[in-house]
Amino acid sequence: MLRAFLLYLSNKPRLGRTLDRVPLTRRLVRRFVAGTTAEAAFPVIERLQVADLLSAITYLGENVLTEAAARRAADVYLSLLDEIKRRDLPCVPSLKLTHLGLDLSAALCRENLERVLDRAQAAGRLCWIDMESSAYTDRTLALYEALRRRFLNAACVIQAYLRRSADDLPRLIGLGATIRLCKGAYREPPRLAFVTKREVDANYARLMDLLLTPEALARGAYPAFATHDERLIARAAGRARELGIPPEKFEIQMLYGIRHDLRTRIRDQGLRLRVLVPFGEDWYGYFVRRLAERPANLLFLLKNLVRP
Ligand SMILES: Cc1cc2nc3c(=O)[nH]c(=O)nc-3n(C[C@H](O)[C@H](O)[C@H](O)COP(=O)(O)OP(=O)(O)OC[C@H]3O[C@@H](n4cnc5c(N)ncnc54)[C@H](O)[C@@H]3O)c2cc1C
Numbered sequence: 001m002l003r004a005f006l007l008y009l010s011n012k013p014r015l016g017r018t019l020d021r022v023p024l025t026r027r028l029v030r031r032f033v034a035g036t037t038a039e040a041a042f043p044v045i046e047r048l049q050v051a052d053l054l055s056a057i058t059y060l061g062e063n064v065l066t067e068a069a070a071r072r073a074a075d076v077y078l079s080l081l082d083e084i085k086r087r088d089l090p091c092v093p094s095l096k097l098t099h100l101g102l103d104l105s106a107a108l109c110r111e112n113l114e115r116v117l118d119r120a121q122a123a124g125r126l127c128w129i130d131m132e133s134s135a136y137t138d139r140t141l142a143l144y145e146a147l148r149r150r151f152l153n154a155a156c157v158i159q160a161y162l163r164r165s166a167d168d169l170p171r172l173i174g175l176g177a178t179i180r181l182c183k184g185a186y187r188e189p190p191r192l193a194f195v196t197k198r199e200v201d202a203n204y205a206r207l208m209d210l211l212l213t214p215e216a217l218a219r220g221a222y223p224a225f226a227t228h229d230e231r232l233i234a235r236a237a238g239r240a241r242e243l244g245i246p247p248e249k250f251e252i253q254m255l256y257g258i259r260h261d262l263r264t265r266i267r268d269q270g271l272r273l274r275v276l277v278p279f280g281e282d283w284y285g286y287f288v289r290r291l292a293e294r295p296a297n298l299l300f301l302l303k304n305l306v307r308p
């Protein structure tokens with residue numbers, strides 16, 4: 001219930017503008033968001049590099065309303081890629097298609113995405129295309145599949161809570177795709193998505209089993225298990241060991257500000273770990289999705305709001 005309500009609020013940007021004026025919210029936002037500018041994100045990424053961790057960078061924003069905003073978002077990703085290359089960081093962009101104009105026009109979004117993929121390819125970097133709500137799944141996968149042959153550096157996302165993922169994943173494995181497997185962070189109807197944590201976790205494990213096989217890897221598939229769920233991370237590591245899959249054939253991904261304590265443990269097991277670092281002014285939707293994942297975050301916010 002609370003999760004559904006929070007995810008409903010995540011689509012109300014006006015509330016975000018109000019929350020932005022509350023200093024405490026800004027402090028809690030800082031836990032999940034590196035700052036408002038790229039200058040604030042790069043030191044975080046450099047610290048991750050020093051700790052032998054890979055990273056991804058997200059310029060926060062989604063559902064832009066004008067063509068100019070969509071082009072500006074793509075331009076920001078181009079300059080991020082230039083900076084990543086200049087600083088020689090083990091970092092890749094992770095972006096949302098609605099930030100590049102998918103709500104406005106498929107052609108505009110494709111043109112923006114191609115510009116970013118081109119620059120990423122020239123810099124020798126992957127580029128992750130995040131998965132948004134189910135309203136965008138078909139269009140996102142179709143665009144990914146259309147561009148995949150030209151851009152081997154394009155990487156896609158599958159959400160374990162979606163019932164359709166069991167059909168989408170084998171097709172993507174067949175393409176030898178680079179695939180992030182996450183649980184899914186949006187509000188979806190039971191018709192489309194598993195509802196309970198137990199069902200979502202079980203489907204995550206099933207999809208992991210499809211991805212982490214010598215056959216899938218032989219086709220060129222590269223899995224990234226994006227989760228802070230210790231049990232699932234241990235499952236990926238255990239399965240790879242059992243099947244003799246070397247640690248450089250897959251990676252674990254986590255979000256900035258979440259389960260910091262797990263990072264060194266994962267790295268010290270010899271696993272690859274990538275931390276996604278978001279920055280930008282448009283933090284509201286991202287932030288509320290993080291609250292929805294863990295009601296304790298919201299309780300912390302409320303407790304501090306009522307404290308005299
Ligand atoms: C790198 C990365 C990329 C992602 N990309 C996408 C995407 O493209 N599309 C999409 O729909 N979703 C994406 N997600 C979000 C994902 O779908 C989940 O919503 C999110 O990861 C929480 O689920 P979990 O797998 O960590 O498992 P959970 O079962 O939710 O959590 C496991 C444990 O992790 C910790 N935890 C999880 N979330 C929080 C939090 N917000 N605050 C504090 N602790 C927390 C808690 O200790 C919890 O017990 C991404 C996640 C990651 C890590």
